[in-house]
Amino acid sequence: MRHARISPPAAFRTFWPLVSVNRAAVLVSAVLLMVAAGCDAGAIGIVGVLTDDVLTPSDLAAFWGPAALWLGLAVTGAVASAAGGYLAGWTSEHFLLGLRDRVFQHLQAVPPDALDRFGTGDLVARLTGDIETVESLVASAPVELITSAAGAVVFAVAAFWTSWQLALITLSAAPLIWFAARWFGTLMRSATRAERDSNGRLATLLEESLANMTLVQAYGRQQAERGKVHREGRNWMRAGLRQIRLSSVYGPTGELVETVSVLAVIGAGAWQISEHHLSVGGLLSFAAFLGYLHPKLQELGEIVVSASSATAACERLIEVLRTGTVRDDAPRPEVPPLAEPVRGAVTFEDVGFSYPGSGRAVLHGVRLAIAPGLLVAVTGPSGAGKSTLGKLLLRFHEPSRGRILLDGRDIAGLPVDEVRRHITLLPQDSMLFDGTVRENILYGRPDATEADMIAAAVAADAHGFVSTLPDGYDSPAGKRGNNLSGGQRRRIALARAMLRTAPVLILDEPTAGLDDDSTARIMAPLRRLTAGRTAFLITHDLRLTAQADLVLHLSDGTVTMTAPGLSARTGPEPEPEAA
Known part of the structure; x- marks a missing residue:
């Protein structure tokens, strides 16, 4: 199935309104996570102070002030990180709920014939897995981008403050990480598109085969169905393995760049110490800053890759949302x-x-x-x-x-x-839900009284057999009414239709x-x-x-x-x- 191709920014703009209703929570979450990053940076700076002012001269009296400050920063950072993480998760969960409701509401307005081209299993996959993937781009990514970028800036400034020469060496790796992220992101987007499409086809195939299991067993077609499921499952596996290959290569590539950068910093730092341009404590502080800076740069690259990957899921949801619905314009004055x-x-x-x-x-x-x-x-x-x-x-x-x-x-x-x-429709398929007999009859008119419901059942010649069920009208009808015979299901459907009047x-x-x-x-x-x-x-x-x-x-x-x-x-x- 071909999807309309869109860019990550366009996909973000499409779904951002569902996040923007909670923009205050997004902003507070980002601020709290940046405060946590600032506390980490401050704690790292204290490491250098302790090394030069406490450990090197063996001055215990100088220990208590920095230690108390470090403890305060740790507590503040922990509280900010916990609160910021919870708010980010709260925003993500509300986005998931809102987007799923929006897509499902749209599907309810799409003509049934138009839904058939997707397949039930594929639609379920879009309403679950694809929506969760979109969340990673639209709800989680902004907070991660802000906090990672802010953290990178904080640690980069601290690194420049400690030694601008070593900082320049460190940041020389940033362009390599960026271009690698863009390249892998393009490849990952294609791989994810294939994986999500295959997942949808497999879900549809499984749903169809399980729903028709009686026919499959009666005709002895189990092996044929297993073959179809295996072939589509193998296609899904291949698409997944392509994603795994890309992820397996991208991670070590970033680590290799980081290793080269660290070795260069250690070499240059040793030279600066020998020339008395940098203290041992300063080098330790810089190394700690570097240990935080590289992960932030790596996170920024991963956000680029994830955004490209999530765009494939966005395309699948946009395809559903662009499926035409029945017009429900405001009534015309002449009608x-x-x-x-x-x-x-x-x-x-x-x-x-x-x-x-x-x-x-x-x-x-x-x-x-x-x-x-x-x-x-x-x-x-x-x-x-x-x-x-x-x-x-x-x-x-x-x-x-x-x-x-x-x-x-x-x-x-x-x-x-x-x-x-x-208008009341009595379809060829009785279409009962997995609920009680009462709930299925009242589906025609939920506000009907008990007397109205029983009268409809009597008129439909259903009251007699319902009364013999173990729990009467509260007996479960079963999935698709499988606890009832074909004639009983039809009479329940008739009672439901009669109740609508x-x-x-x-x-x-x-x-x-x-x-x-x-x-x-x-x-x-x-x-x-x-x-x-x-x-x-x-x-x-x-x-x-x-x-x-x-x-x-x-x-x-x-x-x-x-x-x-x-x-x-x-x-x-x-x-x-x-x-």
């Missing part, structure tokens, strides 16, 4: 809110539609006027556009041309939530996958569900089409209509859209 109660009159006016990226028109020139309360069967061959009608009515997609009216109001000018509040229904193959007994059992609940509502029944089941007021047959994107007992315009006309 007033739906008048309550909503009757459920549905009109398609010359509606055409093509899926994004497809040049083929799924629907074109569809004209329908469905009066409230009619049961409309939608039939046709696979791929004819039956489900597309429902998706357009739910505003999962917008028509390419024409418009759709609900009670005479153009739904494109109404908030998405308002449109969907008046929405005036428009979309039923997608409600009897698919059920045996004759289960189908016969839900026929009465289906009739109760559709009574008094405008219902679009997508089906191939002739037993259902025979009960319909209207039958729409889709073929090649066009609609033909038959009315077993009614005309397409039976009943009151939809109200015209207000000017």
Whole structure:
């Protein structure tokens, strides 16, 4: 999968607003960590004083003042370091929470068809591992950059104060560390991009294989699935090994540069002592400053490498955030809110539609006027556009041309939530959650009373079997409702739909996958569900089409209509859209 290429600064600017809401904590954290670095530098300077004024002349009386100062600096530095580290971690965790919420909220507005191209496992990988990697660039990196740079400056100034000649020798290694970091960062970015993509593919493959384990075992395809998982796992391993090779080389390269610099400093320092330009204590202090300065320079280089690496994860998240959502603009003045109660009159006016990226028109020139309360069967061959009608009515997609009216109001000018509040979808897959039976029924209307919930279950012919469960309505349904039979899951889904009391229904193959007994059992609940509502029944089941007021047959994107007992315009006309 190709991602839009962005630079680390551009990636940082994209996600920085989520950190900036806690900018005060970021600033205080950076200040505290710089105070800790300053305390370290002061303590190192005291080492030189103790060497020259206490150890060399063996003057114990001169020990107590520097020792007390050193202890004070150590306590101050420890407190500042602990507080600064906690604030930095607090900021990072809040960033992770905010970014994950933002990405998930965006995904909830993306049409389901558009999500399919990512794969569930890949999306989970982006919402977990990729977000944590982005955090290292946007939330952690600024504090690390400020504190490392400030520490480098503090220790460099102290080193120059001690011996400017040795300091120049030390800092001559800085350009080498910088260029090495830039070069390794470019390579690491490419390696990380490959690793994150492979991780997403493997997660999707594992999720798919585990979800279909019944079929895998029944068909004896375990070896084939193991082979697919192994091949993708090997690709992930290779991408990871490439990262490891780069990291393994970068670290020792920096250490080699540091070793050469230290040897040069020791040699030059020995010469300065022999010429009486520097004391032994001064050389010890400088060596200590050097021991702190080189790690800071190394940290700055690692930040560059990490930023380049994290940019690959940023690209994957930006790709998700750029995936188109259903427009939910403010209602247009010429489209007033739906008048309550909503009757459920549905009109398609010359509606055409093509899926994004497809040049083929799924629907074109569809004209329908469905009066409230009619049961409309939608039939046709696979791929004819039956489900597309429902998706357009739910505003999962917008028509390419024409418009759709609900009670005479153009739904494109109404908030998405308002449109969907008046439409109930009963999908082909019952789609139960890993919760109790009660929670699954109440998902249709969380504020419903106990009496309303039980009434819906009774109407759906579910109350009887639910009452026999060990904990009744508090019995766990299991993941995807696996604790229930197929017919039981369908009846729970029917109860959930009945509880919504929405005036428009979309039923997608409600009897698919059920045996004759289960189908016969839900026929009465289906009739109760559709009574008094405008219902679009997508089906191939002739037993259902025979009960319909209207039958729409889709073929090649066009609609033909038959009315077993009614005309397409039976009943009151939809109200015209207000000017």
